[in-house]
Amino acid sequence: MKRILSILLITIITASCFSGCASASSGRQVCLDFLSCISEKDYIGAYALLDDSIKLESDEENLESRGRISEKQFVDKYSNIFNALDIQSVVYENIDIDQGEIFTIANFTGTYSSALAGDITGEYRMVALKVNGKWCIEWAPSLIFPEMEWGDTVRVATIAAQRGEIIADGHVLATKEGKISVYAMPDRISDTETENFLIKVSALLGMTRQDIEKAMDKAYDGVAILKQYYQDNFPQYLETQLLEVTGIGIDYGNYGSVRSYPEKDMLAHTIGYVGIVNAPDAETLDKTLAQLNEGRTKEDGLYNSDSYVGRNGLEAQYERELRGKDGYRIYICTPQGTNRRTLFTKEQQDGQDLQLTINYDLQKRLDFVLDSVLYGETTAGAVIVMNPATGAIDAMSSWPGYDLNSFARGISSADYNVLLSMANTPLYNRLTQGLYPPGSVLKAFTAVAVLQTATLDEKYVFEGEIEDDYWLPTEFGTWMGSKIKRTEVKYGRMSPLNMRSAIVHSDNIYFANASLLLGWDNYQNYMTGIGFGDKMPFDLNVATSQLYNEDTELSLMLLAESGYGQGELLTTPLQMAVMFSAFANGGTIMQPYIVESLCQTKGITYDTVSTTTPKPWKTGVIDQTSLDIVVPYLQDVVDHSLNGTGRSLKVTSVQVAAKTGTAEIGNDKSREISWFAGFRCGVEPEDARLVLVMLEVPTEDQFQSLKFDIARELLKMSAP
Secondary structure, eight states: OEEEEEEEGGGHHHHSSSSSSOOOSSHHHHHHHHHHHHHTTOHHHHHHTBOTTTEESSOOTTGGGGTOEEHHHHHHHHHHHHHHHTEEEEEEEEEEEEOOSSEEEEEEEEEEEETTTEEEEEEEEEEEEEETTEEEEOOOGGGTSTTOOTTOEEEEEEEOOOOOOEEETTEEEEEEEEEEEEEEOGGGSOTTTHHHHHHHHHHHHTOOHHHHHHHHHTOBTTBEEEEEEOGGGOOHHHHHHHTTSTTEEEEEEEEEEEEEOTTTTTTHHHHOOEEEOOOSSHHHHHHHHHHHTTTOOTTTOOOOTTOEEEOSHHHHHTHHHHHOBOEEEEEEEOTTSOEEEEEEEEOOBOOOEEEEOOOHHHHHHHHHHHHHHOOSSSOEEEEEEEOTTTOBEEEEEEESOOOHHHHHTOOOHHHHHHHHHOTTOTTSOTTTTOOBOOGGGGHHHHHHHHHHTTSOOTTOOOOSOEETTEEOOOBTBSOOSOOEEOOOOSSOOOSSOSHHHHHHTTOHHHHHHHHHHHHHHHHHHHHHHTTTTSOOOOSSOOOOOBSSOTTOOOOHHHHHHHHTTOTTOBBOHHHHHHHHGGGTTTTOEEOOBSEEEEEEEETTEEEEEEEOOOOEEEOSSSOHHHHHHHHHHHHHHTOGGGTOTTTTOOOOSSEEEEEEEEEEESSSOOEEEEEEEEEEESOOGGGOOEEEEEEEEESSGGGTTHHHHHHHHHHSTTOO
């Protein structure tokens, strides 16, 4: 007898005369009862309806593949599969039952409503048979999914999100690089060839026979990975010789990858690198992982102790954006590990790319110049090239640098200790973390402070008593400090000692006197107004500058020294560059930035997720009157005919305004901080450029011109 039924299983029990999934009186009924049990998630009841020859008392593994299954295995199989797919309801329709005396066959359409995959529909065939007067189900895995066979499982495979790239001017600075894998195919190596295979491969790969044999014993799908190489250390000759060996293959990227930095040390301190999550103890590790996983779900891919994360620089600061979110694939897996059918795929959300403001050609030029000019372990420095009108960083470098790939691949202790032992500390980010006295570069701001408070005007002439280039302040009460020494002038000093000559020749005495006349309150108000003591916003963490130490008792001597950029003043090269940009930008300091936009690939499109909009950090720090006075003086600094402190710059292709400075390092006065800050004048907006150079060098004469050699190449109009 054939009957065509359409049954929504949630109502089967109501329609049935049976209570629960007990033994049935007919083949038709046992089929309906089985479907009812499955729909109600009564898997134990459904198992009770199975043919005894299929049932297994033990829960031993692998017996399912022989056509038998235990109650626990049966329950777990349905539960795990339905839970993985988040099945909300089951509908069986178009049920066609062919009732016989011994066999009953039911054909039907089954639809699983999954919260993940939507409706999963299949055509099913179920057989019921009568054994010893009892109707039972001849169960097989195909009653879960039509394609499923004995021994198959349903697995969830992670689809790892690709980490976003870091890009400058279309040049990739950080990306994923596939490892080159040398593998063996044991099935292709005959017994008579095995010995010769081991001898050849051992010699070529530098592996022992035992290690090769161990790797081959772990072959999966006929492939055993023997050794992996990075793309830049896999020689062509080795590839050629390996491929001549029967049973050897080479894969390019499918069996492993590593974060790669194609430009090696370019922007090393800014980009940073990735490495395994690092923590000194279990408690710290738990806190670190909790922070990383905040806002993420298991499906997104949770961080664990083996995860690779950004360890510093932009890689760390933008970890959340770069990381992306994992996807997953739920599929029927054969005993051999192959995919029989994909049931659901949640696509991964790859990480966002960082598009930098960096001018790639200019950055290459900067790095070349630094490598050409600086040498040995006695020199070090930091250079910033930026657009003063927008705050965008065009190029920057902390020298010396280091190869980011050595850290991404796992640097050895020996190589790491070499870096740590170097006197010029290549791992130290001088750009954003180094705090240095600004020296005479600050005098330009002291000049503005006295002009804007009407303490002095540009015509004021210092007429105090100077003896052998020393001045002892006497008009400010009892002087508790030492004499003020003016800066040495090698090529003749301008006179009188007014603001112009003091800036051109960087005279300490003039600016010590100016700050004393200004007073602590006015001095602090102005200097804090231009950013001293503030946390400067940037894409990376920047050390906070200071006017003086927290526990310092303010004195007239400290005020005098601060006026010419010494005392206890400290700032980073980046902040000094940003503050000095006010002279090139109408008195406004723009907020610096190096990440221009965040972008993401979606299918075949490349979308901009967000874009940085230039915005001011400090407005109106220099009024137009002061600009009109001071900027021409800064131009005079580099006028070769005036013998100013910047006379060695010698840029002829464009007018430059600049200020130089020095500050001593240590008590032996054998080393100094050498500063240069300058910008192009009278150029089109697209050619606007400010350059700041800070060098740590010996005080010997041969090192005095280095800052000019660097700045000259970056300021002249022929530079990139």
